[in-house]
Amino acid sequence: MATARSAHLLASAPLGARGRLLTFETPEPLGFVGGQYVIVDTGIEREDGRRHKRAYSLVSTDREQLRFQLAVYQHGPGSHVLHAAEPGAVFSFSGPWGSFLPEDSQPRRTLLIATDSGITAAVGLLRARAFMPHHPMTRLVWLRPDGFDFFPLETLRERTGLVPETGGLPPVGHPERLEALRAEVLPYFASNAPERVYLSGDGAVLAPLRTELHGLGLAEGTVRLESFFNPPVRKAAA
Incomplete structure (x- = not known):
């Protein structure tokens, strides 16, 4: 089972007409590599009683591990919650996940x-x-x-x-x-x-x-x- 973690929202800025760039802070290093994603619990329930959880790629540099950024395109109830969130809001998430990564450092086209x-x-x-x-x-x-x-x-x-x-x-x-x-x-x-x-x-x-x-x-x-x-x-x- 994935371990739940938490992050609080520091800032939210427009990213095109239907996007928001969200900056979060965590109490411990996230430990991610660029190309990975986190799964955010939006805090709202679906019709089947399960929670709306959405995966979002980390768009900030992995040189910084205590703060991270997500670019959220508004499409559906989960993203609507994130778009409407004010600085100070706290969200649970899991991750980082994913293997969308280079396998080595050999330069290639x-x-x-x-x-x-x-x-x-x-x-x-x-x-x-x-x-x-x-x-x-x-x-x-x-x-x-x-x-x-x-x-x-x-x-x-x-x-x-x-x-x-x-x-x-x-x-x-x-x-x-x-x-x-x-x-x-x-x-x-x-x-x-x-x-x-x-x-x-x-x-x-x-x-x-x-x-x-x-x-x-x-x-x-x-x-x-x-x-x-x-x-x-x-x-x-x-």
Whole structure:
């Protein structure tokens, strides 16, 4: 069972029309590595009596462990609670969790593909101390629907040190979303292909893309996926 921890909210600031950047403080070091996430208990109950708990990527640098930041896109009751929270509010959480991390310090050509709110995992990874050797050889691509007003590009550039390449996608669940994603991403593999790929966001389209990238010659383990929603269905054990 996950151990519950607590953090109090120090500050809340706008991050685009539908986002908030929340700064928390903990009584003991968090112990996270950039690219990981925490699961926040929002304090409200669902219809089935269970608590609304939501996973959020850590977007602050892992050089600081007593304070951390979450970028919260408003979508659903859990995020509404966090958006409305005032400084001084205390939240329970668990973590850090996740393995959206570089496996070693050997510099490699790296491509980060984020859809929708999955950009937050890319931000956390790019700010990780362990990722610094890869940073000069990294490209960041953010794909989202028109009107997705979250994480202004200038703020993204300031936080990651990269100029993000952007593109459009149909809305989540659209039947042509996967083909639109393929059209945006596959040209990056035409020449000087990346050696490592990190995918974060919509699992419904990123999971099949990962399979296709393996078919193009990228070995298992060189393409990492962090599904923010629509996670791929795990195969049952035989």
